[in-house]
Amino acid sequence: MVINFAAGPAKLPEEVLKEAQANLLNCNGTGISIMEMSHRSPNYGVFHELALRDLRELLNIPTNYKILLLQGGGTGQFAAVCFNLMGRTGVADYVVTGSWSAKAAKEAEQYGKVNLVVPKVQKYTTVPSQDTWKLDPNASYVYYCDNETVDGVEFDFVPALTNGVPLVCDMSSNFLSRPIDVKKFGLIFAGAQKNVGPAGVTIVIVREDLIGHHMKVTPSILNFEQMARNDSLLNTPPTFCIYVMGLVFKWIKRNGGVAGMTKNAATKSKLIYDVIEKSNGFYSCPVEKRVRSRMNVPFRIGSVEGVDALEKKFLAKAECQGMIQLKGHRSVGGIRASLYNAITVDETEQLAKLMTEFFQNNKTQN
Known part of the structure:
Protein backbone atom coordinates (compact mmCIF):
# COMPACT_ATOMS: atom_id res chain seq x y z
CA MET A 1 0.00 0.00 0.00
CA ASN A 255 -18.95 12.03 1.93
CA GLY A 256 -20.65 14.89 3.69
CA GLY A 257 -20.08 17.66 1.18
CA VAL A 258 -17.78 20.57 1.98
CA ALA A 259 -18.72 20.27 5.67
CA GLY A 260 -17.43 16.70 5.67
CA MET A 261 -14.18 17.75 4.03
CA THR A 262 -13.79 20.55 6.60
CA LYS A 263 -14.21 18.19 9.52
CA ASN A 264 -11.68 15.73 8.11
CA ALA A 265 -9.19 18.50 7.37
CA ALA A 266 -9.31 19.70 10.96
CA THR A 267 -8.87 16.17 12.30
CA LYS A 268 -5.99 15.30 9.99
CA SER A 269 -3.98 18.48 10.44
CA LYS A 270 -4.40 18.35 14.24
CA LEU A 271 -2.92 14.85 14.28
CA ILE A 272 0.30 16.07 12.68
CA TYR A 273 0.58 19.42 14.46
CA ASP A 274 0.03 17.69 17.82
CA VAL A 275 3.01 15.41 17.21
CA ILE A 276 5.13 18.43 16.31
CA GLU A 277 4.05 20.36 19.41
CA LYS A 278 4.66 17.42 21.77
CA SER A 279 8.15 16.62 20.45
CA ASN A 280 10.03 19.12 22.63
CA GLY A 281 11.55 20.80 19.60
CA PHE A 282 12.58 17.63 17.79
CA TYR A 283 10.06 18.60 15.12
CA SER A 284 9.51 22.26 14.35
CA CYS A 285 7.04 24.15 12.17
CA PRO A 286 8.00 27.76 11.36
CA VAL A 287 4.45 28.99 10.68
CA GLU A 288 2.55 31.06 13.24
CA LYS A 289 -0.05 28.78 14.85
CA ARG A 290 -3.15 30.77 13.90
CA VAL A 291 -2.37 30.52 10.17
CA ARG A 292 -0.91 27.03 9.96
CA SER A 293 -2.26 25.31 6.88
CA ARG A 294 -4.68 22.41 7.19
CA MET A 295 -3.61 21.26 3.74
CA ASN A 296 0.20 21.49 3.70
CA VAL A 297 2.17 20.89 6.89
CA PRO A 298 5.86 21.85 6.56
CA PHE A 299 8.29 20.84 9.30
CA ARG A 300 11.97 20.35 10.05
CA ILE A 301 13.62 17.65 12.13
CA GLY A 302 16.38 18.11 14.67
CA SER A 303 18.94 20.79 15.30
CA VAL A 304 20.68 22.85 12.64
CA GLU A 305 23.76 20.59 12.70
CA GLY A 306 21.91 17.31 12.28
CA VAL A 307 18.82 18.33 10.38
CA ASP A 308 19.80 17.05 6.91
CA ALA A 309 20.84 13.61 8.10
CA LEU A 310 17.74 13.15 10.25
CA GLU A 311 15.40 14.31 7.51
CA LYS A 312 16.96 11.96 4.97
CA LYS A 313 16.63 9.15 7.49
CA PHE A 314 12.98 10.02 8.13
CA LEU A 315 12.14 10.17 4.42
CA ALA A 316 13.80 6.79 3.84
CA LYS A 317 11.85 5.29 6.75
CA ALA A 318 8.63 6.75 5.42
CA GLU A 319 9.20 5.31 1.94
CA CYS A 320 9.88 1.89 3.46
CA GLN A 321 6.42 2.13 5.00
CA GLY A 322 4.81 3.23 1.73
CA MET A 323 4.54 6.93 2.54
CA ILE A 324 5.81 8.85 -0.45
CA GLN A 325 6.43 12.42 -1.68
CA LEU A 326 6.99 13.88 1.79
CA LYS A 327 10.06 15.87 0.85
CA GLY A 328 9.61 19.63 1.19
CA HIS A 329 9.56 22.01 -1.75
CA ARG A 330 12.98 22.52 -3.30
CA SER A 331 12.95 26.23 -2.37
CA VAL A 332 12.56 25.65 1.38
CA GLY A 333 13.65 22.06 2.01
CA GLY A 334 12.54 20.04 5.01
CA ILE A 335 9.48 17.80 5.12
CA ARG A 336 5.99 18.59 3.90
CA ALA A 337 2.87 16.50 4.41
CA SER A 338 0.01 17.47 2.12
CA LEU A 339 -3.34 16.44 3.58
CA TYR A 340 -5.77 17.11 0.77
CA ASN A 341 -9.36 15.86 0.71
CA ALA A 342 -8.51 12.41 -0.66
CA ILE A 343 -6.04 11.66 2.15
CA THR A 344 -7.94 9.73 4.81
CA VAL A 345 -7.82 10.12 8.58
CA ASP A 346 -6.42 6.58 8.82
CA GLU A 347 -3.59 7.40 6.42
CA THR A 348 -2.80 10.52 8.42
CA GLU A 349 -2.76 8.49 11.63
CA GLN A 350 -0.14 6.24 10.06
CA LEU A 351 2.07 9.25 9.38
CA ALA A 352 1.54 10.56 12.92
CA LYS A 353 2.50 7.14 14.28
CA LEU A 354 5.68 7.09 12.20
CA MET A 355 6.59 10.59 13.39
CA THR A 356 6.07 9.60 17.02
CA GLU A 357 8.14 6.44 16.68
CA PHE A 358 10.89 8.29 14.82
CA PHE A 359 11.03 10.88 17.58
CA GLN A 360 11.27 8.23 20.29
CA ASN A 361 14.05 6.38 18.45
CA ASN A 362 16.11 9.41 17.44
CA LYS A 363 15.57 12.13 20.07
CA THR A 364 19.00 11.54 21.58
CA GLN A 365 20.58 12.60 18.26
CA ASN A 366 19.01 16.05 18.43
Missing part, protein backbone atom coordinates in the same frame (compact mmCIF):
# COMPACT_ATOMS: atom_id res chain seq x y z
CA VAL A 2 1.26 3.47 -0.92
CA ILE A 3 0.10 6.69 0.74
CA ASN A 4 0.70 9.69 -1.50
CA PHE A 5 1.35 12.87 0.50
CA ALA A 6 2.30 14.85 -2.63
CA ALA A 7 1.59 18.58 -2.84
CA GLY A 8 0.25 18.18 -6.35
CA PRO A 9 -0.59 16.49 -8.59
CA ALA A 10 -2.03 14.86 -5.52
CA LYS A 11 -3.91 11.77 -4.43
CA LEU A 12 -7.35 11.14 -5.93
CA PRO A 13 -10.04 9.16 -4.09
CA GLU A 14 -9.71 5.44 -4.79
CA GLU A 15 -13.44 5.19 -5.56
CA VAL A 16 -13.03 7.83 -8.26
CA LEU A 17 -10.03 6.12 -9.83
CA LYS A 18 -11.86 2.79 -9.94
CA GLU A 19 -14.91 4.35 -11.56
CA ALA A 20 -12.76 6.10 -14.15
CA GLN A 21 -10.92 2.84 -14.78
CA ALA A 22 -14.15 0.93 -15.28
CA ASN A 23 -15.32 3.47 -17.87
CA LEU A 24 -11.99 4.06 -19.55
CA LEU A 25 -12.60 1.90 -22.63
CA ASN A 26 -16.38 2.10 -22.79
CA CYS A 27 -17.69 5.17 -21.00
CA ASN A 28 -21.25 4.66 -19.77
CA GLY A 29 -22.12 2.37 -22.66
CA THR A 30 -21.05 4.71 -25.46
CA GLY A 31 -18.52 2.22 -26.82
CA ILE A 32 -15.66 4.75 -26.63
CA SER A 33 -13.48 6.33 -23.98
CA ILE A 34 -14.25 9.73 -22.52
CA MET A 35 -10.90 10.75 -24.01
CA GLU A 36 -12.21 9.94 -27.49
CA MET A 37 -15.47 11.88 -27.26
CA SER A 38 -15.96 15.10 -29.15
CA HIS A 39 -16.17 17.97 -26.69
CA ARG A 40 -19.25 19.13 -28.60
CA SER A 41 -21.03 15.77 -28.49
CA PRO A 42 -24.15 15.20 -26.35
CA ASN A 43 -22.38 12.36 -24.53
CA TYR A 44 -19.57 14.59 -23.31
CA GLY A 45 -21.97 17.47 -22.70
CA VAL A 46 -23.74 15.47 -20.00
CA PHE A 47 -20.50 15.13 -17.99
CA HIS A 48 -19.58 18.76 -18.52
CA GLU A 49 -22.92 20.11 -17.33
CA LEU A 50 -23.13 17.73 -14.37
CA ALA A 51 -19.71 18.85 -13.14
CA LEU A 52 -20.76 22.51 -13.30
CA ARG A 53 -24.08 21.78 -11.61
CA ASP A 54 -22.52 19.79 -8.76
CA LEU A 55 -19.87 22.44 -8.13
CA ARG A 56 -22.49 25.17 -8.03
CA GLU A 57 -24.42 23.11 -5.49
CA LEU A 58 -21.37 22.27 -3.34
CA LEU A 59 -20.40 25.93 -2.91
CA ASN A 60 -23.88 27.43 -3.24
CA ILE A 61 -22.59 29.63 -6.06
CA PRO A 62 -25.05 32.45 -6.84
CA THR A 63 -26.60 32.67 -10.29
CA ASN A 64 -24.78 35.93 -11.08
CA TYR A 65 -21.44 34.10 -11.07
CA LYS A 66 -20.07 32.22 -14.06
CA ILE A 67 -18.07 29.00 -13.68
CA LEU A 68 -15.34 28.65 -16.30
CA LEU A 69 -13.25 25.53 -16.90
CA LEU A 70 -9.94 26.67 -18.34
CA GLN A 71 -6.43 25.44 -19.04
CA GLY A 72 -3.04 26.80 -18.00
CA GLY A 73 -3.18 26.05 -14.28
CA GLY A 74 -2.94 28.64 -11.55
CA THR A 75 0.03 30.20 -13.31
CA GLY A 76 -2.13 30.85 -16.35
CA GLN A 77 -4.58 32.66 -14.10
CA PHE A 78 -1.80 34.91 -12.77
CA ALA A 79 -1.91 36.48 -16.24
CA ALA A 80 -5.62 35.97 -16.96
CA VAL A 81 -6.67 37.91 -13.85
CA CYS A 82 -4.60 40.88 -15.05
CA PHE A 83 -5.83 40.70 -18.64
CA ASN A 84 -9.47 40.63 -17.55
CA LEU A 85 -9.51 42.91 -14.51
CA MET A 86 -6.48 45.19 -14.29
CA GLY A 87 -7.48 47.32 -17.26
CA ARG A 88 -10.19 48.98 -15.18
CA THR A 89 -7.65 51.27 -13.41
CA GLY A 90 -4.22 49.91 -14.34
CA VAL A 91 -3.42 49.24 -10.66
CA ALA A 92 -3.88 46.17 -8.44
CA ASP A 93 -3.25 45.34 -4.79
CA TYR A 94 -1.35 42.12 -4.01
CA VAL A 95 -1.16 40.57 -0.55
CA VAL A 96 2.03 38.51 -0.72
CA THR A 97 2.14 35.88 2.03
CA GLY A 98 4.01 33.08 0.28
CA SER A 99 5.77 31.81 -2.80
CA TRP A 100 2.70 31.60 -5.04
CA SER A 101 1.29 35.04 -4.30
CA ALA A 102 4.81 36.41 -4.86
CA LYS A 103 4.89 34.79 -8.31
CA ALA A 104 1.43 36.14 -9.08
CA ALA A 105 2.53 39.67 -8.16
CA LYS A 106 5.65 39.36 -10.31
CA GLU A 107 3.53 38.26 -13.27
CA ALA A 108 1.15 41.17 -12.75
CA GLU A 109 3.99 43.69 -12.94
CA GLN A 110 4.09 43.05 -16.70
CA TYR A 111 0.55 44.35 -17.18
CA GLY A 112 0.14 47.26 -14.79
CA LYS A 113 1.15 48.81 -11.49
CA VAL A 114 1.35 46.39 -8.56
CA ASN A 115 0.92 47.67 -5.02
CA LEU A 116 2.35 45.29 -2.41
CA VAL A 117 0.10 45.84 0.57
CA VAL A 118 2.32 44.08 3.14
CA PRO A 119 6.11 44.46 3.57
CA LYS A 120 8.43 42.03 1.80
CA VAL A 121 9.92 39.30 4.00
CA GLN A 122 12.65 36.69 3.60
CA LYS A 123 10.53 33.85 4.99
CA TYR A 124 6.77 33.49 4.89
CA THR A 125 5.44 32.44 8.28
CA THR A 126 2.32 34.54 8.91
CA VAL A 127 -0.53 36.64 7.52
CA PRO A 128 -0.28 40.24 8.71
CA SER A 129 -3.46 41.62 10.28
CA GLN A 130 -5.61 43.44 7.73
CA ASP A 131 -5.45 46.67 9.74
CA THR A 132 -1.75 46.89 8.79
CA TRP A 133 -2.34 46.58 5.04
CA LYS A 134 -1.60 49.53 2.77
CA LEU A 135 -4.40 49.27 0.22
CA ASP A 136 -4.63 51.49 -2.86
CA PRO A 137 -8.16 52.96 -3.15
CA ASN A 138 -7.69 53.08 -6.92
CA ALA A 139 -6.93 49.35 -7.25
CA SER A 140 -8.78 47.31 -9.85
CA TYR A 141 -8.81 44.38 -7.41
CA VAL A 142 -7.18 42.98 -4.26
CA TYR A 143 -5.43 39.66 -4.80
CA TYR A 144 -4.38 37.01 -2.28
CA CYS A 145 -3.64 33.29 -2.09
CA ASP A 146 -5.77 31.55 0.52
CA ASN A 147 -3.33 28.70 1.12
CA GLU A 148 0.36 28.69 0.26
CA THR A 149 1.42 25.13 -0.56
CA VAL A 150 5.16 25.78 -0.34
CA ASP A 151 5.20 27.70 2.92
CA GLY A 152 2.25 26.17 4.77
CA VAL A 153 0.48 29.47 5.43
CA GLU A 154 -3.34 29.54 5.25
CA PHE A 155 -5.55 32.58 5.80
CA ASP A 156 -7.74 32.37 8.88
CA PHE A 157 -10.03 35.14 7.62
CA VAL A 158 -11.55 36.52 4.44
CA PRO A 159 -10.36 40.09 3.81
CA ALA A 160 -13.16 42.60 4.28
CA LEU A 161 -13.28 45.28 1.58
CA THR A 162 -15.69 48.18 1.97
CA ASN A 163 -14.89 50.31 -1.06
CA GLY A 164 -16.33 48.04 -3.74
CA VAL A 165 -12.95 46.81 -4.98
CA PRO A 166 -13.30 43.15 -6.09
CA LEU A 167 -11.56 40.50 -4.03
CA VAL A 168 -9.61 37.96 -6.11
CA CYS A 169 -8.44 34.73 -4.52
CA ASP A 170 -6.25 31.81 -5.55
CA MET A 171 -7.78 28.82 -3.76
CA SER A 172 -5.90 26.15 -5.70
CA SER A 173 -4.70 24.16 -2.70
CA ASN A 174 -7.64 24.42 -0.29
CA PHE A 175 -10.57 24.52 -2.71
CA LEU A 176 -13.60 22.59 -1.40
CA SER A 177 -11.84 21.92 1.90
CA ARG A 178 -13.92 24.46 3.83
CA PRO A 179 -17.08 26.47 3.15
CA ILE A 180 -16.78 29.88 1.54
CA ASP A 181 -19.22 32.71 0.96
CA VAL A 182 -18.75 33.19 -2.78
CA LYS A 183 -20.57 36.54 -2.62
CA LYS A 184 -17.58 38.05 -0.80
CA PHE A 185 -15.39 37.51 -3.86
CA GLY A 186 -15.22 39.00 -7.30
CA LEU A 187 -13.20 36.07 -8.61
CA ILE A 188 -11.96 32.73 -7.28
CA PHE A 189 -9.72 30.34 -9.17
CA ALA A 190 -8.28 26.93 -8.40
CA GLY A 191 -6.05 24.48 -10.19
CA ALA A 192 -7.74 21.08 -9.90
CA GLN A 193 -4.69 18.97 -9.11
CA LYS A 194 -4.76 19.42 -5.33
CA ASN A 195 -8.27 18.64 -4.10
CA VAL A 196 -10.63 18.05 -7.01
CA GLY A 197 -9.05 16.30 -9.97
CA PRO A 198 -6.06 15.64 -12.22
CA ALA A 199 -3.78 18.36 -13.52
CA GLY A 200 -5.01 20.06 -16.67
CA VAL A 201 -8.13 22.00 -15.74
CA THR A 202 -8.49 25.20 -13.74
CA ILE A 203 -11.76 26.37 -12.23
CA VAL A 204 -12.64 30.06 -12.37
CA ILE A 205 -15.67 31.45 -10.53
CA VAL A 206 -16.21 35.05 -11.61
CA ARG A 207 -18.96 37.59 -10.93
CA GLU A 208 -20.72 38.52 -14.15
CA ASP A 209 -20.23 42.28 -13.83
CA LEU A 210 -16.44 41.75 -13.93
CA ILE A 211 -16.63 40.06 -17.32
CA GLY A 212 -16.15 42.15 -20.46
CA HIS A 213 -13.52 44.60 -19.20
CA HIS A 214 -10.53 42.76 -20.63
CA MET A 215 -7.54 44.43 -22.26
CA LYS A 216 -7.55 44.48 -26.06
CA VAL A 217 -4.43 42.30 -26.11
CA THR A 218 -6.08 39.51 -24.07
CA PRO A 219 -5.54 36.12 -25.74
CA SER A 220 -8.79 34.36 -26.56
CA ILE A 221 -7.81 31.37 -24.42
CA LEU A 222 -7.62 33.67 -21.36
CA ASN A 223 -10.59 35.87 -22.22
CA PHE A 224 -13.34 35.38 -19.64
CA GLU A 225 -15.99 36.95 -21.86
CA GLN A 226 -15.29 34.63 -24.77
CA MET A 227 -15.06 31.60 -22.52
CA ALA A 228 -18.30 32.46 -20.70
CA ARG A 229 -20.13 33.06 -24.00
CA ASN A 230 -19.00 29.63 -25.22
CA ASP A 231 -19.62 27.68 -21.99
CA SER A 232 -15.85 27.04 -21.67
CA LEU A 233 -15.95 25.31 -25.07
CA LEU A 234 -14.26 28.00 -27.15
CA ASN A 235 -11.58 25.42 -27.85
CA THR A 236 -11.16 21.76 -26.90
CA PRO A 237 -11.17 21.55 -23.10
CA PRO A 238 -9.30 18.86 -21.11
CA THR A 239 -12.28 16.52 -21.34
CA PHE A 240 -10.87 13.62 -19.34
CA CYS A 241 -9.78 15.92 -16.51
CA ILE A 242 -13.23 17.51 -16.37
CA TYR A 243 -14.85 14.08 -16.34
CA VAL A 244 -12.71 12.93 -13.40
CA MET A 245 -13.27 16.21 -11.61
CA GLY A 246 -17.01 15.64 -11.93
CA LEU A 247 -16.56 12.22 -10.31
CA VAL A 248 -14.69 13.87 -7.43
CA PHE A 249 -17.53 16.34 -6.92
CA LYS A 250 -19.96 13.43 -6.57
CA TRP A 251 -17.54 11.71 -4.16
CA ILE A 252 -17.45 14.85 -2.02
CA LYS A 253 -21.25 14.98 -2.00
CA ARG A 254 -21.40 11.33 -0.88
